[in-house]
Amino acid sequence: MGITFVKDSIEFFTNHRQDFQDDLLKEAINVREKIEEIQFIGNIDLLSNAHKLVMYTLDGNLKQLEIFAKKEGVSWASHSLTLSFKLEWVQAIRRTIWKYLQKLNQSTPIDLTEENFFQLERKINDSVDKFLNEFFLSYSEYKDKLIESQRMLVENLSVPIIPITTKVCVLPLIGTIDTSRSSTIEEKVLNEISRLRIGTLVIDLSGIAEMETEVIEHMMKIIEGSNMMGCKCVITGLRPDIVRKVTKIGLTFENKAETKATLQQALEDYLVS
The missing domain is CATH 1.10.490 (Globin-like)
Structure with a gap:
């Protein structure tokens, strides 16, 4: 051989x-x-x-x-x-x-x-x-x-930041937010604030069924980070059970974000005015 x-x-x-x-x-x-x-x-x-x-x-x-x-x-x-x-x-x-x-x-x-x-x-x-x-x-x-x-x-699609005007954008969130997704939201939000020079970000939570305490705390940090970058956050659609969790752990949106009952109300305020 x-x-x-x-x-x-x-x-x-x-x-x-x-x-x-x-x-x-x-x-x-x-x-x-x-x-x-x-x-x-x-x-x-x-x-x-x-x-x-x-x-x-x-x-x-x-x-x-x-x-x-x-x-x-x-x-x-x-x-x-x-x-x-x-x-x-x-x-x-x-x-x-x-x-x-x-x-x-x-x-x-x-x-x-x-x-x-x-x-x-x-x-x-x-x-x-x-x-x-x-x-x-x-x-x-x-x-x-x-x-x-x-x-x-999928993660990017799950964090859809939609421009309404040159300075106002909407982030409609639906489904369940866990710690992994909240990290994705943070990264996408901060990057898009910088890239689009967003002045006001309307975060609509009406499609969120449940939010754990850790996620609520993380969302607060996202709002704080947005404020540090010069972007005002407006929170809409807060469900009663989420509000109870926020108050129970001693957190507040005061001086961090404006709150509106519905996304429609927020858009009317920022678009009509």
Whole structure:
């Protein structure tokens, strides 16, 4: 086994490429029905990519194998393709490689020693395993980045600062505010005050069902921070249960923010006047 074997095996697999693909499709029962769908969804040619994996494996080109695996991981992750299909496909490739190595040995006896056989076994299986490892790492990293970017997008959308005039903006908050979201609100508010040079920020809380004590305290700090940047805060839509919590913990909006019963009232005051 050596350079001659590598050359012979690559030539053998190249000459029998169509037969290899036919046998591969017989091995990968579930995947073969999805080949056209996967190519349509992600522009991924499974048969062509299988040939690349075989060539990199036989040639021992681990660098290209790693690059190829990472590219494949991103492609599958970006199109949300099923990992179970990929695993079945690669394992089918592994089995078919061994089937054709056996055919090569039968047609051109290599007369491998026991030591050489196990070297070949390690080379083939280690290469396929390396491909799988790099593929799954790349897939996972891309998915994590995608989830993080989507999370940031959702957070930004959950803090919609709407310009009403050149100096007046409205921040309508809905849903539940936890400590994580209140931190996002603080960051977005202070950044937008600086960027838009907001003079008055109307924070409407009529859509907030509940607010824990820690969040109320954090909202007070957001108001204080806004004031320090020269922005006046107007609070609208305070629910009775939130008011009770504010007074219970001894906090007050006095000298920190103006309060209005409704967002409509605040807009009428600032737009009409």
